[in-house]
Amino acid sequence: MKLLVMSDTHGDVEVIERVKGYHPDAAKMIHCGDSELPYNHSAMQGLERVKGNCDHDSNYLEEIVFxxxxxxxxVTHxxxxxxxxxPMKLVYRAKELGATIVCFGHSHILGAEYIDDIFFVNPGSLLKPRRIKEKSFxxxxxxxxxxxxxxxxxxxDLIEQMFIER
Structure with missing residues (x-):
C-alpha cells in the first residue's frame, strides 16, 4: 500500500496537480498544510488535507486521523x-492518538524518523525547500x-530512498 505526501506548496496550484498525477495508484494522497488555497479548491480535491499557519480557510482542520x-x-502541519x-510534542500527540504514521510539514525540511514505533515523515516543500536544493514530496x-x-x-525524479524496519 502506498501513500503520497506533500506539504508547503504556498499557492502553487500547478505543482499540486502535477504531483497528484505522478502516483495515481496511491491509496491516499495527503497535503500537510500551507497550500494557501481555499479548502474546496479543485487542486485540493482528492487530498486528505490540514490547515497550516498560512492557511486561512476555516474549513480546514488543524489535524486529522484516518x-x-x-x-x-x-496528519498535522x-x-x-x-x-x-x-519532535517531542508531536511524538506525545501521536502517542495520544495511537498513530503509527505521522505526516507533517512546516519546517520545509525533508526528513523521516522512526521514534517509539511511530514513523514520522516530513515531505519537505514543493515551493521553498530548506537544507536541500530540491523541491520535494x-x-x-x-x-x-x-x-x-x-x-x-x-x-x-528520485532524490533518495529510505528503508525503515519496524
Missing part, C-alpha cells in the same frame, strides 16, 4: 507542536515489516 489498512495515520525546535510504501520512503523532486 485508517489505511492496519495503519493509523495522523506541525506549527502547533513546535516541530522546528524538537514523498511516497510511503507500507508493509508489515517495513516502510519504504521514496523522496522525489518536483519532476518525479
Amino acid at each position: 485508517q489505511v489498512g492496519e495503519e493509523r495515520v495522523y 506541525g506549527h502547533l507542536y513546535e516541530v522546528k525546535t524538537s 514523498v511516497t510511503i510504501t507500507i508493509s508489515k515489516t517495513h516502510f519504504i520512503l521514496d523522496c522525489y523532486d518536483e519532476n518525479n
Whole structure:
C-alpha cells in the first residue's frame, strides 16, 4: 500500500496537480498544510488535507486521523507542536492518538524518523525547500515489516530512498 505526501506548496496550484498525477495508484494522497488555497479548491480535491499557519480557510482542520489498512495515520502541519525546535510534542500527540504514521510539514525540511514505533515523515516543500536544493514530496510504501520512503523532486525524479524496519 502506498501513500503520497506533500506539504508547503504556498499557492502553487500547478505543482499540486502535477504531483497528484505522478502516483495515481496511491491509496491516499495527503497535503500537510500551507497550500494557501481555499479548502474546496479543485487542486485540493482528492487530498486528505490540514490547515497550516498560512492557511486561512476555516474549513480546514488543524489535524486529522484516518485508517489505511492496519495503519493509523495522523496528519498535522506541525506549527502547533513546535516541530522546528524538537519532535517531542508531536511524538506525545501521536502517542495520544495511537498513530503509527505521522505526516507533517512546516519546517520545509525533508526528513523521516522512526521514534517509539511511530514513523514520522516530513515531505519537505514543493515551493521553498530548506537544507536541500530540491523541491520535494514523498511516497510511503507500507508493509508489515517495513516502510519504504521514496523522496522525489518536483519532476518525479528520485532524490533518495529510505528503508525503515519496524
